[in-house]
Amino acid sequence: MGFGVAIFIITLGAILKFAVNADLGPVDLNAIGVILMIVGIVSFLLQFVFARQLGSDGPRRVNGPAGRDTSHDGDD
Template sequence: MVGFGVSIFLITLGAIFKWAIKAHLSGIDLPALGVILMVVGAASFLLQLVMSSRQPKPRPGADIVNDDRSNPPV
């Protein structure tokens, strides 16, 4: 899954294609491509927010590991 930075980059790139570039290329609709990139970036950003909020928070003292190799756990 892409990170927050890539999502913001896609939104920014899409906005540039949509509103800043005035060139006309045959076969490519740059404003439509910009909208597609912005939608993909926004969806990715929202998915990142949802997935990061669903991760369990570590509890204090949860990293204690039994490293006594002479007495393995049962």
Template structure:
């Protein structure tokens, strides 16, 4: 997965293509490309947030292993 920085970069690049560039290229619709980049960046950003929140929560029903190293010898 891409990081937050790449997601923000895609959103920024898409906004530049959508609103800042006024050039016209034959065969390429720059405003449409900008919207696509912004959507991909936003989706990636949301997936990063979801994956980060899932990794922080412990799993339910996880096996607990008893570590006897701190117990005095019997």
């Protein structure tokens, strides 16, 4: 799931929790809304943590900046 999907799930859960007043018998829309909000928040937080871990070192460059070869010690 991406960040957008997590936000969509949170929004859908909030709509079910706070805006829908339907009685579907044994189905509790308030509980489903709360569950969706919790799942969306946990997903968002996990993605944020993983994205920070992956991006902490920045992109790996094989040839250094601007494609210049930095593997030698400067003695040509």
